[in-house]
Structures are given as structure tokens and as C-alpha cells.
Amino acid sequence: xxxxxxxxxxxxxxxxTAILTVLxxxxxxxxxxxxxxxxxxxxxxxxxxxxxxDLIVGPRTGSVQxxxxxxxxxxxxxxxxxxxxxxxxxxxxRVSWAIPISLGDSHRGFKVMGTTGDYFTHYRHGRDxxxxxxxxxxxxxxxxxxIGADIARELNYRLGSELILAHGTGAVSFxxxxxxxxRVSGILAPTGTPVDRTIHVSLEGLEALxxxxxxxxxxxxxxxxxAEQARQLDLTPSSITxxxxxxxxxxxxxxxxxxxxxxxxxxxxxxxxxxxxxELWSLLGVAEKALFIxxxxxxLTGLVGMxxxxxxxxxxxxxxxxxxxxxxxxxxxxxxxxxxEAFGLALTGVLLGLGLMYLALWxxxxxxxxxxxxxxxxxxxxxWEWTLLGAILLAALIMGGVPAWRAYRQSLIDGLSIRT
Amino acid sequence: MPTPVIELDQVTFAWPRRPVLLxxxxxxxxxxxxxxxxxxxGTGKTTxxxxxxxxxxxxSGQVRLLGQDLAAMSGSRRDRFRADHSGYIFxxxxxxxxxxxxxxxxxxxxxxxxxxxxxxxxxxxxxAAARHLLAHLGLDRSDLLRQPxxxxxxxxxxxxxxxxxxxxxxxxxxxxxxxxxxxADIREAFLELLFAECEAAxxxxxxxxxxxxxxSLFDRSLSLRELNRAAVREEQS
Numbered sequence: 192x193x194x195x196x197x198x199x200x201x202x203x204x205x206x207x208t209a210i211l212t213v214l215x216x217x218x219x220x221x222x223x224x225x226x227x228x229x230x231x232x233x234x235x236x237x238x239x240x241x242x243x244x245d246l247i248v249g250p251r252t253g254s255v256q257x258x259x260x261x262x263x264x265x266x267x268x269x270x271x272x273x274x275x276x277x278x279x280x281x282x283x284x285r286v287s288w289a290i291p292i293s294l295g296d297s298h299r300g301f302k303v304m305g306t307t308g309d310y311f312t313h314y315r316h317g318r319d320x321x322x323x324x325x326x327x328x329x330x331x332x333x334x335x336x337x338i339g340a341d342i343a344r345e346l347n348y349r350l351g352s353e354l355i356l357a358h359g360t361g362a363v364s365f366x367x368x369x370x371x372x373x374r375v376s377g378i379l380a381p382t383g384t385p386v387d388r389t390i391h392v393s394l395e396g397l398e399a400l401x402x403x404x405x406x407x408x409x410x411x412x413x414x415x416x417x418a419e420q421a422r423q424l425d426l427t428p429s430s431i432t433x434x435x436x437x438x439x440x441x442x443x444x445x446x447x448x449x450x451x452x453x454x455x456x457x458x459x460x461x462x463x464x465x466x467x468x469x470e471l472w473s474l475l476g477v478a479e480k481a482l483f484i485x486x487x488x489x490x491l492t493g494l495v496g497m498x499x500x501x502x503x504x505x506x507x508x509x510x511x512x513x514x515x516x517x518x519x520x521x522x523x524x525x526x527x528x529x530x531x532e533a534f535g536l537a538l539t540g541v542l543l544g545l546g547l548m549y550l551a552l553w554x555x556x557x558x559x560x561x562x563x564x565x566x567x568x569x570x571x572x573x574x575w576e577w578t579l580l581g582a583i584l585l586a587a588l589i590m591g592g593v594p595a596w597r598a599y600r601q602s603l604i605d606g607l608s609i610r611t
Numbered sequence: 612m613p614t615p616v617i618e619l620d621q622v623t624f625a626w627p628r629r630p631v632l633l634x635x636x637x638x639x640x641x642x643x644x645x646x647x648x649x650x651x652x653g654t655g656k657t658t659x660x661x662x663x664x665x666x667x668x669x670x671s672g673q674v675r676l677l678g679q680d681l682a683a684m685s686g687s688r689r690d691r692f693r694a695d696h697s698g699y700i701f702x703x704x705x706x707x708x709x710x711x712x713x714x715x716x717x718x719x720x721x722x723x724x725x726x727x728x729x730x731x732x733x734x735x736x737x738x739a740a741a742r743h744l745l746a747h748l749g750l751d752r753s754d755l756l757r758q759p760x761x762x763x764x765x766x767x768x769x770x771x772x773x774x775x776x777x778x779x780x781x782x783x784x785x786x787x788x789x790x791x792x793x794x795a796d797i798r799e800a801f802l803e804l805l806f807a808e809c810e811a812a813x814x815x816x817x818x819x820x821x822x823x824x825x826x827s828l829f830d831r832s833l834s835l836r837e838l839n840r841a842a843v844r845e846e847q848s
Binding site for chain 2: 193200201203204510511513514515516517518519520521522523524606
């Protein structure tokens with residue numbers, strides 16, 4: 192106990208280098224824990240984006256790609272599937288519900304998704320949580336829209352707000368559907384998923400926007416169809432982007448998947464969201480591991496910095512060691528003293544790093560939520576984090592053994608004579 | 612005849628692959644005796660102190676501290692024995708800069724239960740023992756006790772070092788040129804204080820210095836050059 196006090200007093204005496212060392216360790220610990228936190232929370236958040244959907248159906252492409260654009264609104268579909276195929280799949284005896292989705296338009300950087308009212312009843316996120324309305328209700332009129340919570344907050348939209356959709360999915364669009372404005376009929380409660388950043392319209396509404404388009408260009412002059420004229424037309428879409436399927440029993444999943452994969456009319460594929468997510472993780476796993484290893488090395492750098500600082504101080508502290516020896520400190524006391532010093536530095540660094548991580552999280556939490564739609568909850572460190580921190584302290588102790596051993600040897604050689 | 616505090620008998624010492632550095636036929640330091648050991652650098656002074664402190668072991672012969680052969684003890688036992696029975700004063704910068712004056716004085720008691728016990732028996736508690744010694748050495752101003760030790764004058768620092776060497780009344784105080792950094796006028800005053808406190812604590816004093824002017828103040832004076840037959844041989848060759 193007395194040795195610990197001595198070690199701390201000695202460190203305090205060299206507080207400038209000690210603070211720098213602690214800071215280096217703290218920052219590296221912050222980075223490591225931060226990376227781990229974002230990694231695990233991003234995983235949890237991704238995994239919680241879709242639940243209750245047994246199969247996702249789309250034109251044949253990569254399963255990860257289908258998952259990404261249909262659920263996460265990342266990337267674009269390269270081709271569509273026919274409406275008739277959707278009708279046939281929806282009529283499959285094992286399918287209990289089928290939700291068509293159609294993507295391709297946007298509004299001020301937010302993606303527009305055409306779907307049916309069933310989406311709000313059957314889509315589940317997190318642990319089987321249904322979409323809830325903060326205000327209003329699902330679309331009823333052709334030009335009604337239901338917006339996600341982030342959009343309402345960021346663009347300051349209320350019920351009844353009018354918005355004009357743009358063709359294409361870029362943040363800036365040069366072709367707008369200005370002739371057919373939409374009206375907000377419902378605002379969804381926050382979910383922490385891409386739903387918060389999606390504008391939902393009916394498939395018919397989306398079709399109305401494009402009814403007078405020819406070869407990807409809006410019609411001009413007499414060929415134009417006004418918003419009111421469009422109401423009189425048959426607005427059944429000819430194609431959609433993907434279908435979310437719910438089956439009457441989980442057991443049927445593989446059978447239905449096989450049927451869809453062998454669909455005779457056009458090449459389609461059906462994926463299990465969970466399996467595709469796993470595939471996505473195995474893809475991202477490499478990057479994740481790389482990130483983790485980089486942050487481990489940063490921690491190692493911090494510890495090496497500590498080692499350097501202590502080793503560098505040893506020579507100028509030979510007098511201190513000789514004095515301690517003369518008052519009765521045994522070489523093993525000197526060894527322990529140096530070890531305690533390394534441990535003290537590392538422990539302070541780890542605790543400060545932990546604090547810094549939570550401070551950074553607290554500051555960045557709203558920013559990450561608004562920028563990336565990722566909600567990172569502030570929770571106490573879990574078993575894995577404690578294990579990491581314990582490993583860092585253990586590494587510090589082992590590394591502290593180097594200067595401790597040197598000081599031990601030195602104190603044996605120097606004895607009671609003061610060499611500086 | 613009481614047991615001598617230090618007794619060296621037929622002691623030789625040499626560093627590995629070097630000629631014999633120290634060759635002492637016989638040397639004793641009696642209880643409460645104050646011995647001046649004159650030794651210019653190169654006469655094996657540091658090595659002799661290392662032998663007496665049990666940090667080095669002789670190649671042949673015996674070094675006995677309070678009648679006990681140091682070579683017969685284990686390394687850690689020797690360390691404990693030294694901590695229990697001897698106090699050291701170095702030439703200068705004796706103090707740990709990160710401890711207060713009082714903490715510097717009480718330092719040995721944290722490594723020696725025996726000295727802790729003696730200090731507490733004599734003065735009630737450790738802090739009282741430290742304050743008593745410091746007061747006797749003329750360092751009883753309360754502001755002085757709170758000052759960082761680095762702000763003390765060298766003379767004051769040496770008195771703190773003396774108090775540290777004397778706390779817990781060790782049988783032996785070894786002073787390695789403690790006055791060489793002091794001005795001539797305070798040198799004798801420091802010695803008088805040191806003598807008085809050694810007397811009060813019942814400690815013997817082995818005082819090593821090359822300053823022959825102080826010689827007359829001691830019970831006995833010895834020249835390491837004469838004591839060390841190896842040094843004599845080297846001069847002759």
C-alpha cells in the first residue's frame with residue numbers, strides 16, 4: 192500500500208509526461224471502445240431493421256444487393272419485376288401476405304417508396320415491432336404520402352404539408368414531378384431504421400407520376416396528363432422493384448423460395464433476410480476486423496509510449512532508487528514500484544478513455560442518428576468491453592515488467608551508491 | 612566486551628576480472644563510537660560502504676554487522692537487516708523530491724517494522740518521532756515542514772537526511788561525505804547536531820570523508836589508504 196502511494200507521488204512529481212502518457216492511452220482506449228461500440232450497435236441496428244418478413248423477392252441479382260436496396264435503401268435496383276409475377280406470387284397458397292415495393296424517385300435526398308397500405312400492417316422491425324403513426328394515418332387518396340420521423344423533423348413537415356417528388360434518387364434532381372404534388376397524410380413514429388428516412392406513397396400514386404412519361408422523359412404539350420386526369424386512368428403498375436412476403440408457416444419458407452427461384456415467367460429470386468444479413472456481415476467482417484486490429488494497434492502504440500516514458504525516466508531516477516534502497520527498500524520493492532507505476536498510468540488511461548468514449552458518444556449520438564439513421568444507445572460496458580479493458584491492463588502490466596526488471600537489475604548493481 | 616557494530620575480518624574484495632580492490636585485515640566499530648574514515652576517491656570507499664551495507668559480499672573473510680555474518684544471510688534477509696539496523700546520509704540530494712520533509716524522514720520506518728516500532732515506542736507515534744528529530748536538528752518551523760524539499764537549502768536538506776538516518780534509532784549511521792556540499796561555517800554545526808542525535812539515539816557513526824579538517828572532532832580517525840592493504844600495494848607498485 193505504501194509502495195502504491197510512493198508510485199503515485201513519484202508519478203505526480205513527473206506529471207507532465209505522466210499526463211501525456213495517460214492521454215495517449217486514454218485516446219487509444221476511446222478509439223478501441225468507440226469502434227467496438229459502433230460495430231456492435233450497427234450490427235444490432237441492421238439486424239433490427241427487418242423482422243417478420245420471411246422472404247424478399249426481386250429480379251435475379253445478388254442476395255446482398257437485393258437486401259440492401261429493398262430494406263436499407265442503399266444502392267439501386269438494376270431491373271424490375273413484372274406486376275403479373277407479383278400477382279401470381281401473392282396468390283401462392285402458402286403466402287399469407289405480400290407487399291409490393293417500388294423505388295426510384297426521391298424528395299430532397301430522401302427515397303420515395305411506392306407500396307400498399309399493407310406495408311403499415313405487416314412490416315416489422317426490431318423485435319417484431321409494428322410501424323406506429325405519430326400523427327395521421329396511412330395513405331388514402333392517390334396523392335397522399337406517409338413520411339418517416341426523420342423527414343418530418345429535418346424538413347419540418349406537418350400533416351397536410353405539400354411536397355414535390357423528383358425523378359431519380361440523387362440528392363439533387365433536375366427533373367421534378369411538379370405537376371403532381373403530394374400531401375402528407377401520416378407521420379410515422381421513429382424506428383431507428385431506414386423507414387424513418389423514407390417517403391411512402393401508394394403504388395398508384397407513383398404510377399400516376401410516370402403515366403405520361405415516355406422513354407424516361409416527361410411528356411410535353413398535349414401528351415401531358417394532369418393530376419386530376421390521372422385519377423381517371425388505370426394506375427396498376429406494370430412493374431415493381433421487389434416484394435416482401437409473409438408465409439403462413441416458417442416451415443414453408445424453403446419450399447416457397449424454391450418455387451420462386453424456378454419461376455417460369457421471368458428470372459426471379461427469393462432471399463431469406465436473415466441469411467442475406469449474415470452474408471452481408473461476412474462481407475463487412477473483413478473491414479470490421481481490419482478496423483478492430485487497427486484500433487488494437489493504436490492501443491499498443493499508447494502502451495509502447497508509456498513504456499518509452501518510464502524507460503526514459505529510469506536513468507534520471509537512479510538516485511531515487513539508490514535513496515530508496517538506502518532506506519531499506521529491497522530490489523523487489525523497486526520492481527513492484529515500477530510495476531505499480533505502469534499499472535497506475537494504464538488504469539488512469541483506461542478510466543479516462545472510458546469516460547471520453549461516453550462523452551464522445553453522448554455528443555455524437557444525435558449526429559449519428561440524423562446522419563446515418565443509426566441509434567447508438569448509451570449503455571454500460573458489457574462483458575466484452577470489460578474483457579478488452581482487462582486485457583489492456585494486463586498488457587500494461589506485462590510491458591511494465593520491462594522497466595521494472597531494468598530498475599531491479601540497476602538497483603542490484605548500483606546498490607547504495609548514487610550514479611546519475 | 613559488547614558486540615562491535617561493524618567487524619571486518621580478513622576481508623578482500625575484487626570486481627570480476629579486476630585486481631583486488633579492497634584488502635582489510637581488521638576493522639571494528641564499537642557501539643556509540645564515532646569513527647572518521649578518511650578516504651580520497653579511488654581508495655575503495657564506495658565498495659567498503661557496499662560491503663558494510665550488505666549490498667556486496669567479500670571474496671574472502673567476514674563482514675559482521677552486530678555480530679552477524681552478512682554472507683551467511685540470504686539477499687533479502689541482508690536487505691532487511693540493513694533497513695533495521697543502519698541509516699544512510701549521502702553527499703547531497705538525499706531526499707525524494709516528491710515527498711514532504713516529514714515523509715522523507717519517516718521513509719525508513721515504512722520498510723522496517725523494527726524501526727517503526729522503536730520510533731513509536733520512543734515518541735508515541737511516527738509523526739511525533741519525525742517532529743522530535745527535526746526539532747532537535749533545528750528544523751521545527753512549521754512552514755519549513757510543509758515546503759517542498761527541493762526548496763530547502765543544502766544545509767537544511769542534509770539535516771533532514773540526518774533525521775531520516777536516525778529515525779527508529781538504528782545501531783549504525785553511515786555518512787558518506789555528508790558535509791562536502793556544505794559551507795565551512797555550517798559544517799561543524801551540522802556535525803555537532805549529528806553527534807548529539809547519534810548520542811541520543813545510541814547509534815554508532817561511520818563518517819567517510821576526504822576533508823581532514825574534521826578529523827579531530829571524532830573519537831577515532833582512520834585512513835582508508837592505510838587500512839586497505841590493496842591500496843598500499845598499488846601505490847608501491
